[in-house]
Amino acid sequence: MTALLEVSDLACQRGTRRLFDGVSFTLGGGEALVITGPNGTGKSSLLRILAGLLEEEAGEISHDDEMLYLGHLDALKPQMSVMENLRFWVSLFGGTGDLDAALERFGLGHIPDLTAGVLSAGQRRRLTLARFSCFLGGDSARPIWLMDEPDSALDDAGRALLDDLLKEHLARGGVVLAATHRGLGIEAAELRMGELGMGS
Amino acid sequence: MRAFWALVARDIKLAGRLGGGPFVGLGFFIIVVTMVPFGVGADLPLLSRIGPGVLWVAVLLATLLSLDRLFQADFEDGSLDLFLMSPLPVEMQVLAKCLAHWITNTVPLIIAMPAVAFLVNLETGIMLPLIVSLLVGTPSLSLIGALGAALTVGVRRGGLVLSLIVLPLYVPALIFGAAAGTGDLMGTPMLFLGAFSLASLALAPFAAAAALRISVS
Amino acid sequence: MAKSIQRFANPARFMALSGAVLPWAAAATALTLSIGLYLALIASPPDYQQGETVRMMYVHVPSAWLASAGYASMALACAVGLIWRHPLAFASAKAMAPLGAAFTFLALVTGALWGKPMWGAYWVWDARLTSVLVLFFIYLGYIALWEVIEDFGRAARATSVFCLAGAVNLPVIRFSVDWWNTLHQPASVARLDGPAIHSSILTPLLVMALGFTLLFVVLTLVRTRTEIMERRAASLEMQQAQAGMIVGAHNG
Amino acid sequence: MAEYFAMGGYANFVWPAYGITALVTLGLIVWSVRGHRAVKTRIAALEARANGAEGS
Numbered sequence: 001m002t003a004l005l006e007v008s009d010l011a012c013q014r015g016t017r018r019l020f021d022g023v024s025f026t027l028g029g030g031e032a033l034v035i036t037g038p039n040g041t042g043k044s045s046l047l048r049i050l051a052g053l054l055e056e057e058a059g060e061i062s063h064d065d066e067m068l069y070l071g072h073l074d075a076l077k078p079q080m081s082v083m084e085n086l087r088f089w090v091s092l093f094g095g096t097g098d099l100d101a102a103l104e105r106f107g108l109g110h111i112p113d114l115t116a117g118v119l120s121a122g123q124r125r126r127l128t129l130a131r132f133s134c135f136l137g138g139d140s141a142r143p144i145w146l147m148d149e150p151d152s153a154l155d156d157a158g159r160a161l162l163d164d165l166l167k168e169h170l171a172r173g174g175v176v177l178a179a180t181h182r183g184l185g186i187e188a189a190e191l192r193m194g195e196l197g198m199g200s
Numbered sequence: 201m202r203a204f205w206a207l208v209a210r211d212i213k214l215a216g217r218l219g220g221g222p223f224v225g226l227g228f229f230i231i232v233v234t235m236v237p238f239g240v241g242a243d244l245p246l247l248s249r250i251g252p253g254v255l256w257v258a259v260l261l262a263t264l265l266s267l268d269r270l271f272q273a274d275f276e277d278g279s280l281d282l283f284l285m286s287p288l289p290v291e292m293q294v295l296a297k298c299l300a301h302w303i304t305n306t307v308p309l310i311i312a313m314p315a316v317a318f319l320v321n322l323e324t325g326i327m328l329p330l331i332v333s334l335l336v337g338t339p340s341l342s343l344i345g346a347l348g349a350a351l352t353v354g355v356r357r358g359g360l361v362l363s364l365i366v367l368p369l370y371v372p373a374l375i376f377g378a379a380a381g382t383g384d385l386m387g388t389p390m391l392f393l394g395a396f397s398l399a400s401l402a403l404a405p406f407a408a409a410a411a412l413r414i415s416v417s
Numbered sequence: 418m419a420k421s422i423q424r425f426a427n428p429a430r431f432m433a434l435s436g437a438v439l440p441w442a443a444a445a446t447a448l449t450l451s452i453g454l455y456l457a458l459i460a461s462p463p464d465y466q467q468g469e470t471v472r473m474m475y476v477h478v479p480s481a482w483l484a485s486a487g488y489a490s491m492a493l494a495c496a497v498g499l500i501w502r503h504p505l506a507f508a509s510a511k512a513m514a515p516l517g518a519a520f521t522f523l524a525l526v527t528g529a530l531w532g533k534p535m536w537g538a539y540w541v542w543d544a545r546l547t548s549v550l551v552l553f554f555i556y557l558g559y560i561a562l563w564e565v566i567e568d569f570g571r572a573a574r575a576t577s578v579f580c581l582a583g584a585v586n587l588p589v590i591r592f593s594v595d596w597w598n599t600l601h602q603p604a605s606v607a608r609l610d611g612p613a614i615h616s617s618i619l620t621p622l623l624v625m626a627l628g629f630t631l632l633f634v635v636l637t638l639v640r641t642r643t644e645i646m647e648r649r650a651a652s653l654e655m656q657q658a659q660a661g662m663i664v665g666a667h668n669g
Numbered sequence: 670m671a672e673y674f675a676m677g678g679y680a681n682f683v684w685p686a687y688g689i690t691a692l693v694t695l696g697l698i699v700w701s702v703r704g705h706r707a708v709k710t711r712i713a714a715l716e717a718r719a720n721g722a723e724g725s
Contacts, residue, residue: 015568015569015570015651015655016648016651016652016655016656017652017655017656017659048281051281051285052284052285053281053284053285053416053417054417055417067285068285069281069282069285071278071281072278073276073277073278073281074277074278075277075278075279075281075282076277077210077214077277077279078277079214079217079218080210080213080214080217088206088210089282091202091203091206092203092206092207092282092286092287092288093282093286093287094287347578347579347582351562351575351578351579352562352565355565355566356565357565358565360561361558361561361562361565364554364557364558364561365558365561365562365579367554368551368554368555368558368583368586368590369555369582369583369586369590371551371590371593371594372586372589372590372592372593375593375594375596375597376593376596379597379600392593392596396589396593399589403582403585407578407581407582410578411575411578414571414574414575414578415571415575417570417571458687463677468677468678468679469676469677469678469679469683470679470682470683472676472683472687473682473683473686476686476687476690477686480690515697516697519693519696519697522693523689523690523693523694526686526689527686527689527690530682530685530686530689531682531686533682534679534682632694632698636697636698636701639701639702639705640701640704640705642705643701643704643705643708646705646708646709646712647708649712650708650711650712650715653712653715653716653719654715656719657715657718657719
């Protein structure tokens with residue numbers, strides 16, 4: 001099992017506070033890791049460090065595959081239409097697949113030309129999931145998915161769509177790292193944050 | 201490179217749909233130029249003597265006005281995070297942003313120049329050198345401005361600090377630009393202006409990219 | 418060396434060293450300045466050309482010297498900070514900025530006061546004074562940037578990028594102002610430093626310059642120590658707030 | 670003595686120059702030293718509270 005992502009002894013310093021240290025794990029194709037723990041224990045910071053947006057205090061990260069990041073914000077331009085937003089990001093990151101089908105899959109097929117500004121929070125999150133669905137599997141342009149509370153703002157139907165998406169991505173050899181409170185509908189290793197000096 | 205032009209096209213499209221497009225900057229520019237005669241008096245020979253300088257200062261201020269949103273909008277909706285992770289190098293993204301900013305904000309001012317120059321009684325003879333000096337010099341305003349915008353992204357009241365940071369660095373562009381606006385096309389000020397723009401083209405993207413990474417972290 | 422610039426793991430060496438040096442340096446500064454003042458105001462003759470106004474040179478030139486030397490050392494500290502991520506470098510750069518700005522302000526004021534009897538106007542857009550004025554704005558921009566960015570780590574690196582950008586631009590600004598000055602230069606303006614400096618004027622000038630520089634160094638050390646202790650106080654407060662949070666969360 | 674203070678007729682340029690210089694430099698000294706003392710007492714108070722908290 002080729003390791004897609006290897007993290008050893010990762011530590012993070014925020015301001016004058018040591019958020020976490022000694023975090024190590026390895027993820028191969030088709031494996032998932034759910035990051036849980038109370039607020040302010042560095043779940044988001046861990047994902048941002050892996051994404052390269054935040055500098056780690058110490059530790060090594062090695063991955064030879066590209067990553068895709070889902071943050072708290074949806075990176076959607078209100079003035080651009082649903083389709084324009086989707087097409088822009090998918091083409092920038094080299095995604096594949098039929099965009100109309102992606103919108104259809106997440107219940108947005110009927111409003112491709114609507115400006116994203118009028119979408120509800122749930123619909124905006126579904127549009128982001130539609131973007132992720134263009135990077136399915138281990139051989140996609142972005143096989144490693146870093147998702148910060150992907151289930152937030154989703155209703156039950158949306159959550160079911162999310163679980164299907166993740167299952168399909170894992171089945172096709174992709175990797176999922178998700179920070180969440182309520183756990184996800186996929187079997188995954190768990191990394192509890194909050195107790196300093198821990199790591200699975 | 202396709203991603204580069206996709207980013208330029210997106211920014212131009214957004215500028216068009218967002219807040220009246222170029223007309224806000226144009227309106228501000230015309231108002232600033234109109235204020236000068238009120239302050240200085242309607243002495244036509246005096247106005248024509250200070251004309252190029254006034255027009256250059258007005259272009260400079262109009263450019264500054266529109267820089268505040270250069271990265272701020274993407275920072276606020278989370279796009280900046282994705283941009284920093286995209287295959288397109290950040291330095292190229294800064295260049296794309298500067299090009300889009302220059303096209304949507306500064307070119308309309310230059311196009312409107314003949315229609316506005318009469319406000320300061322500009323002699324028609326020096327209209328061409330003025331426009332050439334603007335075309336040569338204003339890219340440096342967008343490039344250095346991008347560095348200021350990248351340093352103050354995510355900062356409350358960043359626009360104020362942006363002006364304080366960027367204006368001192370604009371001094372060479374203003375000095376050579378206003379001088380080139382009155383002189384001949386290949387005169388020394390025009391050459392120095394070109395050199396200043398090229399230097400900004402070479403240095404500003406790297407400094408701005410570093411500043412963006414710092415601001416996001 | 419830990420990547421983050423937060424960890425003031427070992428400024429202890431600097432604190433101990435500066436603690437020991439400071440009293441002596443302060444004494445040396447006081448001594449040099451008093452000798453300098455005595456030479457400048459009492460023991461030196463008036464200039465045969467400029468008369469008593471030459472005494473203003475003894476405060477103007479050292480201030481102008483510190484304005485640019487201060488910025489140069491700030492830029493050096495910023496470069497060291499960015500390259501080796503040493504927290505002490507950022508702290509010293511932040512400490513130097515207000516000092517540099519103050520001496521730049523002094524250079525402008527004493528320059529104007531000297532200009533009035535010499536040229537008949539307080540401000541004649543002399544090339545040097547003008548570029549010092551632009552330098553003064555760059556100082557203000559640097560200080561303002563520190564004030565508006567909350568996170569110390571981000572502020573330190575962002576201000577350093579700006580400081581270095583300023584350093585790259587200063588020669589260009591100086592050149593463009595000089596060129597601009599020749600464009601608008603009224604022919605007969607005498608230069609600020611006048612012809613060759615006679616030794617009776619040179620000695621007070623050098624002693625005053627040394628005194629000013631020592632003062633700048635001493636104040637930089639004091640303010641750098643203050644910056645480091647500010648960081649320490651901030652982390653103590655954070656820990657206590659956090660301890661309070663955890664204590665609050667678990668009991669009961 | 671008065672003749673000395675006249676500074677050859679340039680009194681109201683030379684003395685203000687020295688006056689402002691003195692004002693600014695003394696201001697810098699006082700400001701720096703006061704800032705240093707203030708943070709010192711602040712740390713002392715914080716450390717006292719920290720030791721106090723562990724003690725109780």
